[in-house]
Amino acid sequence: MLNEFPRAGYVTLIVPLDTRIQINTKIQTQKYGHCAVIDIGKTNYRIKVGDIIHWTDNREIYWVPAEEKSWRNGKMRKLWLDRIVSEQSYAL
Secondary structure (H helix, E strand, C coil): CCCCCCCEEEEEEEEECCCEEEEEEEEECCCEEEEEEEEEECCCCCCCCCCEEEECCCCEEEEECHHHCCCCCCCCEEEEEEEEEEEEEEEC
């Protein structure tokens, strides 16, 4: 049984929409894979596949470019979390 859905993931797909951007994320733990679809506000940051996204329950979302390797060590840039569309977990 899962304790809590991870609040970080690697960007796997970016879909520009009229007033927002939809980002798909994915991350694996030892026993599970986790995918999330998140809508964020428009931004001039150049988000790309492989970048790291970290979000909280307080409508905060942070982005770290893939070149910086880790959200813990990299410089996080704050984005606007519009909504979490879906979160799914599956057994590996």
